[in-house]
Amino acid sequence: MSKAIGFMGLVLCAVGCGSAPVDAGSTDDETAVITRTVVGLAADGSREVRVERITRATQLQEIADRTAYIAEMNRGSADGVGSIAAPLLTWDTGCDGQSVWLFDQENLHGNELCFKSGAVADAAYLTDYTRWTCPPGLRRCIAHSWDASVRSLWGGVDPGMLQLWPGDTPGMGCDYAFNAYQVQNTLAPRAKASAVLVLLKRPCQ
Secondary structure (H helix, E strand, C coil): CCEEECHHHHHHHHHHCCCCCCEHHHCCCCCCEEEEEEEEECCCCCEEEEEEEEEHHHHHHHHHHHHHHHHHHHHHHHCCCCCCCCCCCCCCCCCCCCCEEEEEECCCEEEEEEECCCCCCCEEEHHHCEEEECCCCCCCCEEEECCCCCCEEECCCCCEEEECCCCCCCCCHHHHEECCCCEECCCCHHHHHCCEEEECCCCCC
């Protein structure tokens, strides 16, 4: 059973804790606030869900850190002294370097849903997770499902695939798939309707 930890207080604070945050999915303001959902494993092996509010500036810094580290690992691999499968940077909170990062806007922008390595045994149903938008001028945030909401992604240590429904074999085949650490700034039109994330043992071929 999943464990949701302290996320309602974080989100509902937008109703009564000063002015409502700006939706980072609709602005490049680095002070804009986004919602990030992190899915990991608890000590007892159950799936654990944590929702955080971070600024776009924090998100951009973590994107830059991951980009730099992967570039360094690629250089090390070419020299025979490193591997892209080596552990990446881990932050005290938020998404770690081996996670799959999903975004509800193109170009790694907007609200973020991260699945840490090992948190997806077979498939993750995006309907189980909530994203929040906080439009300017409103003093409350609006809840949406992640179902049919992924617009860009950054693969983690495992290759994977988006599916329209459980067990679906997409007609576009590997157009729905991503490799380890692959960035997809935009998705195929039908992939945007996906409801399931599957992690694969090897890249789609």
